[in-house]
Amino acid sequence: MAIDGFSFPMRKAIRFVLKTDPKKAKVLAEKHCNGTHPTLYFNTKSNLMSTKAKESYFDRYGQLQAYVGWSPEDATRIAAVKQLVSPSFPEMIDDFYATIKRTDDAVKVLTGGDTQINRLKQSLTSWINQLFDGNFDEMYVDQRLRVGHRHVEIGLDQVYTNVALSRLRSSINQTIIAKWSGDQIELAETITSVNRILDLDLAVIEDAYQIAHTKRQKQEERYATIGKVSGGIAHEIRNPLNIMKTSIYYLKNAKDISDEKRDKHISRIEAAIDDSNLIVTALSEFARLPEPNLTTISMEKLIQETIAKNVLPGEPFKNQMRFSVACSLSDDHILGESAQLLIAFGNLIRNACHAVNYEGEIDVMIGERNGKKMIAIKDNGIGIEEDNIKRILEPLFTTKPKGIGLGLAITKAIFDAHRAELTVDSKVGQGSEFAVLFPIREDV
Amino acid sequence: MMQLRILIVDDELAICENLSDILEDFGHDVHWEVDPESALSTIERENECVFDVAILDFKMPKMNGADLLCKIREKCPDIVAILASAFCDDLKVKDSLKNGFNQIMEKPLDVSNLLKLLEGLTPLVLCVDDDQEFCDSLFEIFQSKGIKASFSNDIENAKQIIQSSSFDVVLVDLKLPDGNGSDTIREINCQRPDIKTILITGYPDQLEQNSADIPELQPDAVFLKPIDPAHLMNVIFRLSNQST
Ligand code: HEM
Numbered sequence: 001m002a003i004d005g006f007s008f009p010m011r012k013a014i015r016f017v018l019k020t021d022p023k024k025a026k027v028l029a030e031k032h033c034n035g036t037h038p039t040l041y042f043n044t045k046s047n048l049m050s051t052k053a054k055e056s057y058f059d060r061y062g063q064l065q066a067y068v069g070w071s072p073e074d075a076t077r078i079a080a081v082k083q084l085v086s087p088s089f090p091e092m093i094d095d096f097y098a099t100i101k102r103t104d105d106a107v108k109v110l111t112g113g114d115t116q117i118n119r120l121k122q123s124l125t126s127w128i129n130q131l132f133d134g135n136f137d138e139m140y141v142d143q144r145l146r147v148g149h150r151h152v153e154i155g156l157d158q159v160y161t162n163v164a165l166s167r168l169r170s171s172i173n174q175t176i177i178a179k180w181s182g183d184q185i186e187l188a189e190t191i192t193s194v195n196r197i198l199d200l201d202l203a204v205i206e207d208a209y210q211i212a213h214t215k216r217q218k219q220e221e222r223y224a225t226i227g228k229v230s231g232g233i234a235h236e237i238r239n240p241l242n243i244m245k246t247s248i249y250y251l252k253n254a255k256d257i258s259d260e261k262r263d264k265h266i267s268r269i270e271a272a273i274d275d276s277n278l279i280v281t282a283l284s285e286f287a288r289l290p291e292p293n294l295t296t297i298s299m300e301k302l303i304q305e306t307i308a309k310n311v312l313p314g315e316p317f318k319n320q321m322r323f324s325v326a327c328s329l330s331d332d333h334i335l336g337e338s339a340q341l342l343i344a345f346g347n348l349i350r351n352a353c354h355a356v357n358y359e360g361e362i363d364v365m366i367g368e369r370n371g372k373k374m375i376a377i378k379d380n381g382i383g384i385e386e387d388n389i390k391r392i393l394e395p396l397f398t399t400k401p402k403g404i405g406l407g408l409a410i411t412k413a414i415f416d417a418h419r420a421e422l423t424v425d426s427k428v429g430q431g432s433e434f435a436v437l438f439p440i441r442e443d444v
Numbered sequence: 445m446m447q448l449r450i451l452i453v454d455d456e457l458a459i460c461e462n463l464s465d466i467l468e469d470f471g472h473d474v475h476w477e478v479d480p481e482s483a484l485s486t487i488e489r490e491n492e493c494v495f496d497v498a499i500l501d502f503k504m505p506k507m508n509g510a511d512l513l514c515k516i517r518e519k520c521p522d523i524v525a526i527l528a529s530a531f532c533d534d535l536k537v538k539d540s541l542k543n544g545f546n547q548i549m550e551k552p553l554d555v556s557n558l559l560k561l562l563e564g565l566t567p568l569v570l571c572v573d574d575d576q577e578f579c580d581s582l583f584e585i586f587q588s589k590g591i592k593a594s595f596s597n598d599i600e601n602a603k604q605i606i607q608s609s610s611f612d613v614v615l616v617d618l619k620l621p622d623g624n625g626s627d628t629i630r631e632i633n634c635q636r637p638d639i640k641t642i643l644i645t646g647y648p649d650q651l652e653q654n655s656a657d658i659p660e661l662q663p664d665a666v667f668l669k670p671i672d673p674a675h676l677m678n679v680i681f682r683l684s685n686q687s688t
Contacts, residue, residue, distance in 0.1 A: 235503070238530035239456055242552040246462035249555040254469040261465065268458050 057207075061141045064203050074193040079134030081190050084179045085172060086132065092171040093124050099167055106160045128168075131197060144201055148208025158209045165202050169195065233283050240272035240279075247272075289410070292337035292417050299332040299366045299375055300325065306345040307364075311353065320359035327366040334373055334438045336418050344414040347407045348377050348434050355381025355432060369437055372421075376435040384426040392424065445470065445559075446566035446590040446681070449494060452476040453483045453512060454501035454528070463499065466555060471590065472562070480507040484515055493520035496681055497562065500545075502529035510543040517544060522682040524565055528553055546685075567684030568610065569593040572602040572628070573617040573644065578669070582615075585673045591680070599623045606632065611639055612684035616663075618645035630661045640664045640683035644671065 097117060100106045110116055127147065130140065151161055173191055180187045247265040251257065303325055311323070352362045356379050365376045384392060393412045415422045419439040426432035450472050452463050460476035467474045475495070477483035487493070498516055500509040507515075513525050525544060530551040547561060569586065573579055574597045586593040594609065596602040599622045606614065614632060618625040629641045643663035665679050 235530045238551045239459075242530065243456070243458045243462060245552040246459065246466060246555060250462060250466050250469070253555075254465065265462070265465075268462070272458070 057145060058138050058141050060207075061200070061204070064200055065136075068196050068199060070196055070200070073189075074196055075134040075136055077186075077190045077193040078132055078197055081176060081194070082132035082134075085175050086129070088171070088175045089125060089128055092128070092168060092175070093121050095171060096124060096164065096168055097121060100160075100164070103160070105157055106164075109154045109156045131201070136197070141204065144204040145208055148205035149212070151205065152208055152212040158206070161205050162202065165198060165205075169198050172198075233279060236279050237276055240275040243272040244269050283406070289340070289413055289417070292340050292414070294335040294337060294418075296333050297336055297338050297341070299329075299334055299373065300327045302336075302338055302341055303345065303364050303366065303375065305338075306342055306349055309342065310346045310349045321353065321356065322361045323364070324361070325364045325366070329366060329368065329373065332366055332373070335441065336420075336438070340414045340417070344411040344436075345375070345377075347411040351407070352377055352379040352381065352432070352434075355379045355383070357381065360431075369435065372437040372440060374435055374437050376433055378431065378433040380431040383428040383430055383432055384424070385428055389424055389426055393422070445563045447471050447473060447588075448496045448562060448565065449473045450475070450562075451483065451487075451495040451498045451516075451523075452500075453480055453498070453504070453509075454478065455504040456501070459501075463553075467562075470559065470562075480504050480512045483512065487516060487519050490519075493523060493678075495520060495523055496678075497524045497526065497565065499526045499528055499558075502527060510539070510545075513544055522686065524685050526558070526561070565681070565685055567591060567612040567680050569613045569615065569680060569684075570596065570602065570605060570609075570611045571615045572596045572599065572620065572625070573615070574598065574621050575617065582673075585677070589677055591677070597621075599628050602628070606636065606639070613640045613642060613680050615642045615644055615667075618643060618647065618650060626663075629663045633661045640686065642667060642676075642679065642683070644669060 097120065100110070110120075112119070130143070148161075151158075172194060176191060176194065177187065180190075247269050251262065251265050254261075307323060307325070311321070349362070356362060360380045363378045365374075365378065367374055367376075369376075392408050394409065412422055415436055421437040423435045423437070424432065425435070450467055452460050452467075452474060453476070454460050454463075455478050457478050460478060464474045464476050475486065477486065487495070498513065498520075500512055502509040504512075509527055509529070513527075516523060516525075524546050527545040527548045528551055529548065549558060549561075569591060571579060571582055571593055573595075576597070579595045579597075583593065583595065594605055594611075596605055599620055602614075602616075614629075616625040616628050616632075620628070625643055625645070629643055632639055632641055637660070641663045642665045644667045646669040648668055664683055667676060667679075
């Protein structure tokens, strides 16, 4: 990590904040840089993207390179032409920003006045210098992706990155052609190489926009679900409130209340409070469900732990209910967050126990289906009516007299967040099978 | 307050019992069901409608409150229907007002509002008859049912009372010392179309002469002496809540 252009205490402060809050570190750095745009290479572990995500983005960059037909000679040619073009960088950059200034929609994201423009010019200078250094390593890609994220952040319409780069491309190409004195074939190759790297740079910026878009979409989906659930919750919670309110009215206003009636109403109020609490707990579990923190976990271990947690030894039904867990995979590892999956499978196991009335058979199969790793929980219990099968995954649907219908909805939300697919197969009187298919690793 | 026959249907047993405890404490006659279908069979078992008011939940298994009310109204077209729902912002519930509910109340229920609403259903009655004995016995019946009533022995006096108070229903005897009951009713209907009128007579043969009248000016109901008090109460209740 390089933190240049700061006084020593400032560097120390930024290093400290970087460890805990990289965004804040950046704000701090910018606030204290007095118009000079320091090079902040935020490529430590603690940065915006986790190391793992960055690694996988570098992989993706490799794929993009392969697609455009990138070779090491491209890098060599680009580096070789730097001497020729670099004297014209200031001109190109002036033209770049003059064009922005002429374009209302582009200029409106420049909210920082001349200071910002100067900073931008410096940013672009180091950007273009880095480009012609010919070092397209992991740090380069990381920086390029960050440039993309920065433009998303400032709210720049994506088309302007396209047209701005097009203009920059013309300037660069014209300069090379004008100053070229060597072999014409080599010139053509050099131009091709420069175009390749510019296209890759643009692709990375587009990726940043795409990533932001997907993230926003996911967020919106989440809000929609939370909205739907909380609407339903409002209804569920008004029921116990209604009971409390009417019981209290009776206790306060009725003329002659027998002891028996009084006790009945008081315990009714208590029960309604307990019910409300249950609903609130379930809701907060649901609403706070964060994005899973994926690690590699063993499915068999997960299931054993789930059963141990949900079917306590020594409970009366233990003897009559039979559990079997069979694993047919040599490698039973998946990516997932075990804390969340424990909740999800816990719900499925508990539902199965209910369905067999604590005395039937529950088989857990760990295997493969449609090429995907699968955990299936099968019981020989009461089964689900056909009309209800579709609805059981909806928030607030329940067939249990005392249920509030969040269990399976939470379960489904957890599997959704894991990009896992939950399928239900059931016949009344014969039993149900809940199967969870985990994504093949590349889709995660 | 008038003693009402109230039907409560809510799939939450505790709510049925709570409302029943409260409303019975206020002297009402309450019947509740947690299952809409058994509520319907209770209603269908009787020859006539045995309820004045229905308090219905909206979201229930098998049938929602609006569909239930439609079926109830087949037997009880004039029942006063109150929807008690926790889903009041739901569009389906809003449509229910159009579906024939007289009132929507939000859950958790404001009980004193509910009681006020029920109290507002009590008709204010004026009875015009020179038969003092008949007036006395009506007075007793009204009082036992919690209906507020005024009495007048002649038309002149009755006209004055009508102006001073907002009656829902006026009962008029056909033969009065200072005029004819049919004419009086015609006059009331003309001047005060909001008031419902009932003609009472011991002489059915004398009714013919008015049959040519336009319907709006005719009495809303005709009772022959001796009258059936329970039937009269039902008609009064029904008529008075038609006008609101
Ligand atoms: C493809 C063409 C472009 C390239 C290569 C480019 C390059 C850069 C770079 C390297 C930075 C610094 C990023 C950082 O802070 O880490 C930056 C920031 C920025 N760019 Fe661009 N840019 C391009 C197009 C545009 C356009 C068309 C606009 C339109 C106004 C624009 C406006 C900005 C702004 C407002 C910032 C933030 C400056 C600040 O406050 O520090 N960029 N750009």
